[in-house]
Amino acid sequence: MEESLPAEGSPPMEESLPAEGSPPMEESLPAFSFLAQLFQCSSSCVTNVLLTFIHVLHELWFKDIMTTVPSREKNLTSLPSSFQMYRNCRMIIDCTDVEIATPSSMDLQKHTYSKYRGMHSFKILLGVAPNAVITYCSKLYPGSVSDKAIVTKSGILEVFRSGDLILADKGFLIRDIVPEGVSVNIPPFLNHGRLTKSEVKLTKDIARTRIHVERANARLKEFKILRFIPHTLRSNADIVVQLCCALVNLQNPLSKEVAVNLDN
Structure with a gap:
């Protein structure tokens, strides 16, 4: 069974940013003026066409495809060998930052200032299935918001069911907020400056599985539009990021094992 994600119109979190006055998009992006001259139309016309296509593609490729999270049973049909120890894994989660003006x-x-990144940013919570497909992309949150707060506010916990396993990094101290019966596996913390042999093995095992979400983050950052978000794109940043996540899923599989199976 696949679980539906919370509705897009869910209440904004307390840390959401109020609107800030900024010039129209076409006035601050030179490319719009160039396209307007090329097609002999106004810059506002170029803006309307671009935003229309962004919203339409977001509707088709994100809302129609990525608003359900594959079940644990569905994940088993394409489970990579590196997940044999974590067959009940529903999702690997991680947060990534996008720099903003x-x-x-x-x-x-x-x-918006992230002390960890040393820049003003928005944060996105990504969820990746064991086969390295992005199955969850949250809305954007200010860079100062903690990973745990984003997990709480995004509504992602609503998709998990008893028996599911979440793999995450050390920053996700969320065992106290996940639904009953849901497990969270994060790398162990140092105990008196060292790890035991079993903890070292556990850390390596988790690292092998987390590589998928790190690759997804890296591929997402390849989109030039996400390298820096100006004031003029801020009001549409949510759908731009989510559309880019959908486009990542349309590219070649991130997992070589999955790619080989598809070729066969």
Whole structure:
């Protein structure tokens, strides 16, 4: 059974940013003026066409395809060999940052500045299935928000059922908030400056499985539009990022083992 994700119109979290005045998109992006001259139309016409296509593709490739998370049983049909120890894994989760233009408001700067990254950013929570397909992409959150807060506010926990396993990094201290019967596996913390042999093995096992979500993050960052989000794109940043996630899934499989199976 596949679980539906929370509705797009869910209430915004407390840390969501208020709208900030900025010039129209066509006034700040030179490419729009070039396209307007090339096609002999106004810059606002170019903007409308671009945003229309972004919204249409988001509707087709994200909302129609990526608003359900494959069940644990579905994952088993394409489970890589590296997950034999984690056959009940439903999802590997991780957060990634997208740099944004520095807000003019000091109050907004406080919310968007990430001390860890040393920049103003938005954070996205990604969920990847064992076969390295992106199965969850949250809305964007200010860079100062913790991973645990994003997990709580995004609604991702609603898709998990008893018996599911979540693989994550050390920053996801979420065992106390997951639904009953759901397990969370993160690398062990150092105990008196060292790891035991069993902890070293566990760390290596988790690292081998987490490589999929790291590859998904890396491929997502290959889209130039996500290297830096100007003020003019901020109001559409959610759907742009989610559309890019859908486009990642349309590319060649991230898992070589899955790619070989498809070729055969």
